[in-house]
Amino acid sequence: MLTIKEVQHIAKLARLELTKKEEEKLVDELSSILGYVDKLQEVNTDGVEITSQVTGLINSVRKDVVEETSSEKVKDILTNAPEKEENLFKVKNVF
Amino acid sequence: MYFSMLTNLTIKQAHKGLKNKEFSAEELVNSHIKVIQEKDKDINAFVLTTFDLAREQAKKVDSKIKKGEKINLLEGIPVSIKDCFCTKGIESTASSNILKGYVPPFDATSVRKIKEQGAIILGKVNTDEFTMGASTETSAFGVTKNSHDLKRVSGGSSGGSAASVASQMAMYSLATDTGGSIRQPAAFCGVTGLKVTYGRVSRYGVMSMASSLDTIGPIGKSVEDVAIILEAIAGHDKNDSTTPKIKVDNYLKNLKEDIKGLKIGVPKEYFDSDLSPEIRKITEKAIQKLKDLGCKIKEVSLPHTKYAIAVYYIIVPSEISSNMARYDGIKYGYSEREEAKDLMEIYTKSRAKGFGDEVKRRIMLGTYALSAGYYDAYYKKAMQVRTLIKQDFDKVFESVDALIAPVTPGPAFKIGENINDPLQMYLEDIFTAPVNLAGVPALSVPYGKIDNLPVGVQIIGKHFDEKTILKIGSNLEK
Numbered sequence: 364m365l366t367i368k369e370v371q372h373i374a375k376l377a378r379l380e381l382t383k384k385e386e387e388k389l390v391d392e393l394s395s396i397l398g399y400v401d402k403l404q405e406v407n408t409d410g411v412e413i414t415s416q417v418t419g420l421i422n423s424v425r426k427d428v429v430e431e432t433s434s435e436k437v438k439d440i441l442t443n444a445p446e447k448e449e450n451l452f453k454v455k456n457v458f
Numbered sequence: 459m460y461f462s463m464l465t466n467l468t469i470k471q472a473h474k475g476l477k478n479k480e481f482s483a484e485e486l487v488n489s490h491i492k493v494i495q496e497k498d499k500d501i502n503a504f505v506l507t508t509f510d511l512a513r514e515q516a517k518k519v520d521s522k523i524k525k526g527e528k529i530n531l532l533e534g535i536p537v538s539i540k541d542c543f544c545t546k547g548i549e550s551t552a553s554s555n556i557l558k559g560y561v562p563p564f565d566a567t568s569v570r571k572i573k574e575q576g577a578i579i580l581g582k583v584n585t586d587e588f589t590m591g592a593s594t595e596t597s598a599f600g601v602t603k604n605s606h607d608l609k610r611v612s613g614g615s616s617g618g619s620a621a622s623v624a625s626q627m628a629m630y631s632l633a634t635d636t637g638g639s640i641r642q643p644a645a646f647c648g649v650t651g652l653k654v655t656y657g658r659v660s661r662y663g664v665m666s667m668a669s670s671l672d673t674i675g676p677i678g679k680s681v682e683d684v685a686i687i688l689e690a691i692a693g694h695d696k697n698d699s700t701t702p703k704i705k706v707d708n709y710l711k712n713l714k715e716d717i718k719g720l721k722i723g724v725p726k727e728y729f730d731s732d733l734s735p736e737i738r739k740i741t742e743k744a745i746q747k748l749k750d751l752g753c754k755i756k757e758v759s760l761p762h763t764k765y766a767i768a769v770y771y772i773i774v775p776s777e778i779s780s781n782m783a784r785y786d787g788i789k790y791g792y793s794e795r796e797e798a799k800d801l802m803e804i805y806t807k808s809r810a811k812g813f814g815d816e817v818k819r820r821i822m823l824g825t826y827a828l829s830a831g832y833y834d835a836y837y838k839k840a841m842q843v844r845t846l847i848k849q850d851f852d853k854v855f856e857s858v859d860a861l862i863a864p865v866t867p868g869p870a871f872k873i874g875e876n877i878n879d880p881l882q883m884y885l886e887d888i889f890t891a892p893v894n895l896a897g898v899p900a901l902s903v904p905y906g907k908i909d910n911l912p913v914g915v916q917i918i919g920k921h922f923d924e925k926t927i928l929k930i931g932s933n934l935e936k
Contacts, residue, residue: 370822377779377825378786378802379818380810389822392880396823399881400768403839406846413841414848415670416700417656417897418921423699439563445793452788455801 364394464489465626469535469683472629476523476534483519483534487512487578490536494580494627500608503621505541505599506549507581512536515578531686533576538628540619541582542589543569544663548579552665553597554587556812557791566663567698568632568674568691575690580628583618587814589639589667590778591615592886595877596816603873604646606911610870613643619677620647630678630687634664636671637770638865638890641902644677645914646870648904650931651677652684653890655922656897657702659688660695668777671770671894681903681932685709688924704922712925713932718752720930723858727763728889737864737913740906744915744934745862751933756858760850765843766892771884772827772840773895779824782817785809819880844895851896851918860927861918864889865902869911889916899924903931 370389374381381389437450446453464486467475475481491509498504519534539545542552544562546569551557565573573579586596594602594617602617604610605625612621619631620643633640635653644651652675659674666672676687692706724745729738749755787793787808794807813821827836854861867888876883893900898921905915915934919927 365826369826373822373825373829376829377821378783378805378809379813379821380803380806381818385815385818389819392819393823393826395881396771396884397826400772400836400840403765403768403772403843404835406762406765406839406843408839408842408846411842411845413838414845415841417670417848417895418700418702420657420700420702425696425699436563442563443560443790445787445790445795454788455795455798455804457801 364397365390465493467629468680469531469629469678469686472535473529473531476519476529479523483516483523483578484513486534487516487536487580490580490627490629493625497605497625498627500603501605501612501621501625502600502602503583503612503618503625503627504538504581505551505553505584505618508548508579512578512580519576519578530575532572532690534578535629536578536580537572538580538583538619538622538631539569540585540616540631540633542585542634542665543632544665545569545579545582548582550582551598552588553585553599554812554814554817555598555792556785556808560790562663564663567660567695569663571691572632572687583622583631585618586615587817588665588782589615589634589636590816590820592638592642592883593871593876594618595873596814598814601873604870606648607870610872610911611646613646613870615639616651616677617643620644620649620651623647623649623677623679630676630683632691633675633677635673635675635894636668637774637887637894640675640677641865641890641900641914641916642886644902645865645904645912648912649677649679650681650684650904650935651675651902652688652924652928653893653900654688654692654924655899657700658899658922658924659691660698660701662695662697666781668774669781670777671774673894681901681928681935682710682713684901685713685928707925709925709928713929715929717748717930717933719754720860720926721754721756721858722748722930723756723758723854723861725760725763725854725861725863726757727760728863733864734868736908737866737868740908740913741862741864741915744905747934748862748930758854758858758861760847760854760892762843762847762850763892766847766895767884767888769840769843769847769895770887770891771823772836773844775820775824776827776837777824778820779828782813782821785812787812816880847892848896851898855920860930863916863918865914865916869908869913893918897921899927901927901931903934905934
């Protein structure tokens with residue numbers, strides 16, 4: 364059902380580098396899973412609302428105020444960074 | 459009292475023993491450590507142990523007892539925590555290479571709550587990578603084996619949690635359930651597991667898989683233990699906007715109530731011709747027992763059950779593809795910054811090396827389902843059928859108080875049996891995933907055995923009505 368080109372395109376969208384072998388395997392596996400979920404097409408869903416919040420909560424928002432982050436917390440957060448400079452995450456050039 | 463007997467105790471028994479100074483918290487902790495040292499080389503439940511910290515904390519509890527101070531029910535009680543929970547200062551990886559070395563600067567709310575009660579953490583336990591699996595075979599740390607037969611899986615994704623409790627390496631465990639990840643391993647290992655109502659327990663600080671389905675819950679030795687833990691971790695949390703301000707019941711007290719006259723539904727779709735005769739027989743026995751206890755049994759129908767796995771395996775990968783985007787090699791965890799020539803390559807290479815096959819498969823599936831041109835056919839359709847599945851439950855709960863069903867299609871399967879066939883592995887969730895889609899709570903109670911292998915029955919309840927299913931479960935285990 365899926366082509367290798369489609370798999371390569373999705374991998375690009377998903378920011379995943381795949382080997383040739385992985386691509387080929389995914390063509391088969393994804394096609395088989397998508398074949399199975401195709402049975403949803405037989406259900407009549409005309410006029411049926413979607414469910415994204417199952418216990419009926421509507422909007423649950425906090426007050427739009429900025430909370431101070433202590434310098435200690437900033438330090439804590441950066442502890443796990445693979446690369447940092449001063450109080451910032453360091454990244455490579457974009458292009 | 460002998461050390462080996464201490465790991466046998468329930469939470470209440472251990473609490474009483476501590477209070478009456480029959481043994482110390484240090485002895486209780488050491489006896490569990492001893493079991494871990496003896497058994498875990500075969501089982502492989504723990505991915506990290508924190509024995510020194512545990513002993514230190516036990517000493518604090520002992521000094522409190524010595525001074526005659528009052529201790530909480532969970533104080534001094536040793537616990538294991540599934541590796542997808544953030545534990546402050548303790549490496550937390552969700553059994554994934556991409557989070558190797560990640561030490562969270564904070565505790566998950568549920569972890570914080572049991573720590574405030576005086577819980578003693580023995581370590582982190584195995585899970586399928588980011589909880590994606592039904593056997594712990596997708597874990598970067600290897601499979602957790604079943605103590606009833608070492609050639610078999612302990613289930614998943616909370617296999618480490620269930621195995622650690624079943625082998626008496628911990629008195630209880632904190633785990634997660636998105637499609638059956640608490641109930642199935644609990645059934646496979648012969649312990650009790652509770653999947654709570656969506657939003658009953660805060661998900662803050664637990665690594666997300668599918669945010670609209672993920673729940674946090676306990677695995678314990680008995681329904682009573684599970685009720686105690688639930689009371690400690692349930693409730694509203696300002697850091698999780700999906701936890702409503704609904705009163706937390708006194709679950710422990712409610713256990714003692716009579717179940718006579720309760721109406722229990724038997725969903726006929728769970729008992730169709732595909733159900734194995736052994737599981738059918740065991741579940742029917744449990745139904746008979748409830749009848750004998752004075753419950754009214756009624757056949758009901760959940761007509762959209764057969765679509766649940768299809769819905770689940772669209773919604774889950776879709777939410778995964780979004781949730782996994784945060785693992786980018788920049789903020790924390792594994793990073794290929796040495797090899798990469800630009801920012802894009804940090805993403806693609808870090809994720810290629812850091813994630814295992816099942817995580818990649820689900821990210822790919824979800825990205826496809828959400829991509830332009832396919833959204834209506836897959837994600838929207840699945841969310842609509844989810845509504846129909848939820849309405850099935852709403853409708854039956856107008857006429858019954860709870861439902862009874864099998865947990866799994868069979869007992870623990872062999873290691874390697876399903877791992878090369880993703881679809882077959884997904885079908886493991888056939889009796890558990892519909893519950894997550896409807897957001898209702900469900901309890902897995904050990905009931906019967908097939909040969910030497912334990913299995914369970916599942917009691918499903920109404921939204922936020924954990925107290926009723928715990929009460930039913932408590933009567934079933936007697």
